[in-house]
Amino acid sequence: MSDYHHGFSISIERTGNQRVLLAMHARGKLEHADYETLVPMLESAIGGMEHPKIDVLMDMRELEGWEIRAAWDDLKLGVKHGRQFNKVAMVGNKAWQETAAKIGTWFIGGEARYFEDKAPALAWLDETP
Structure with missing residues (x-):
């Protein structure tokens, strides 16, 4: 019997005609199937928006990493919609997650920051420029 647990939850909240808040919680390793769920939901949420701004809250405290195909899916998502990402808040508890947040900024038009707690x-994310 395996002790491996995988889970992926997504919440998408559209505010007006420009902002989308994408909240995710991942447990275990992200898989290709997770992106097959996420990408159509996100594209539907921003559909019809002229200049969408996507803010992301990614709870990575139980994330162990990405499967190879899922890492490729993540890169493709960044290439296709990277300029639309406004703020990405990554909540984690491992040093590699903080590094991932720094690297993530290279692939988006906005800013990514690492947090150890969800409240800050x-x-x-709620701050307005």
Whole structure:
């Protein structure tokens, strides 16, 4: 019997005609099937928006990493919609996750930040420029 647990939850909240808040929680390793669910949901949420701004809250505290195909899916998502990402708040508890947040900024038009607690991450996402 395996002790491996995988889970992926997604919440998408559209505010007006320009902002989308994508909240995700991942447990275990992200898989290709997760992106097969996520990408159509996100594209539907931003459909019809002229200049969408996507803010992301990614709870990575139980994330162990990405499967190879899922890492490729993540890169493709960044290439296709990277300029639309406004703020990405990554909540984690491992050093590699903080590094991932720094690297993630290279692939998006906005800013990515690492947080160890969810409350300051949400507060940062709610700040208006």
